[in-house]
Amino acid sequence: GQQLNQSPQSMFIQEGEDVSMNCTSSSIFNTWLWYKQDPGEGPVLLIALYKAGELTSNGRLTAQFGITRKDSFLNISASIPSDVGIYFCAGPSNAGGTSYGKLTFGQGTILTVHP
């Protein structure tokens, strides 16, 4: 089945530092999504990417859809304490044929920001 591999698995940074994380797949995706999960909450969509090479920003967050369509990157600039959480990449799941909006998730990158 489809697998998404995220790295790094965890990051410990100082407030103000920039953060980079990535997600790779063994198969081609035509959509890449980045979600954030705050402690004790459900995931929330941050950025959606629909075209190879696309670069999209949302405030201090920037994500890119890799040109091979097998990877994606998320950068956070000037981190702040509220950036703490788990960041997931996700893409359409083809399990069972039709998508119906099903998603495959990476295993997540745990981000800790020290004030």
Next chain:
Amino acid sequence: NAGVTQTPKFQVLKTGQSMTLQCAQDMNHNSMYWYRQDPGMGLRLIYYSASEGTTDKGEVPNGYNVSRLNKREFSLRLESAAPSQTSVYFCASSEVRTGLFTDTQYFGPGTRLTVL
């Protein structure tokens, strides 16, 4: 506007007990999903419902059953709980318009289940 709600928030079961996790959405979405989250594994799809009256298996359906009671509600049942089902369970919903993959999935706050 509550979005996606889940009950209960926490639950402890003994092996072999049964329970139903409840989920409801008030966004008039067609599609609903149940995921489980385990450390280092991300979120894995258990079951989904593309529309009212239909349900299908996801990646890890064994040991679970679901019911799409109406457009708003999608429940997950554990008939005979096992320690391997200790996890955090999330319900989600999305619109999924034809030809447009990725309408946002909205997640509930989760149910933290421990099976002893």
